[in-house]
Amino acid sequence: MQLSPEQVLLAALEAPWGPQAARDGWLATARPEQITPEGDWRTWLILAGRGWGKTRTGAEDVAWFGQTNPGARIRNGRVPFGGVARGG
Numbered sequence: 001m002q003l004s005p006e007q008v009l010l011a012a013l014e015a016p017w018g019p020q021a022a023r024d025g026w027l028a029t030a031r032p033e034q035i036t037p038e039g040d041w042r043t044w045l046i047l048a049g050r051g052w053g054k055t056r057t058g059a060e061d062v063a064w065f066g067q068t069n070p071g072a073r074i075r076n077g078r079v080p081f082g083g084v085a086r087g088g
Helices: 005-014 019-029 054-068
Strands: none
Touching: 019 054
């Protein structure tokens, strides 16, 4: 029996070593404000200080999004120190 791409994805997500297990581990340790906001967001700004967990939060969220949305195009960006440079 040949599995559809959707069935393969669901099986991988539910594997005890797969993305769902990693996501569950993150959700068990993350603070409530580090969990992805509800809704259909394309951009999520985390404006916080040192030690808040911005890198880990972003990495976990992007990993989960990529694993649950095959073929998705993902961009991670930041404003350079000192603000946005303006051309002249």
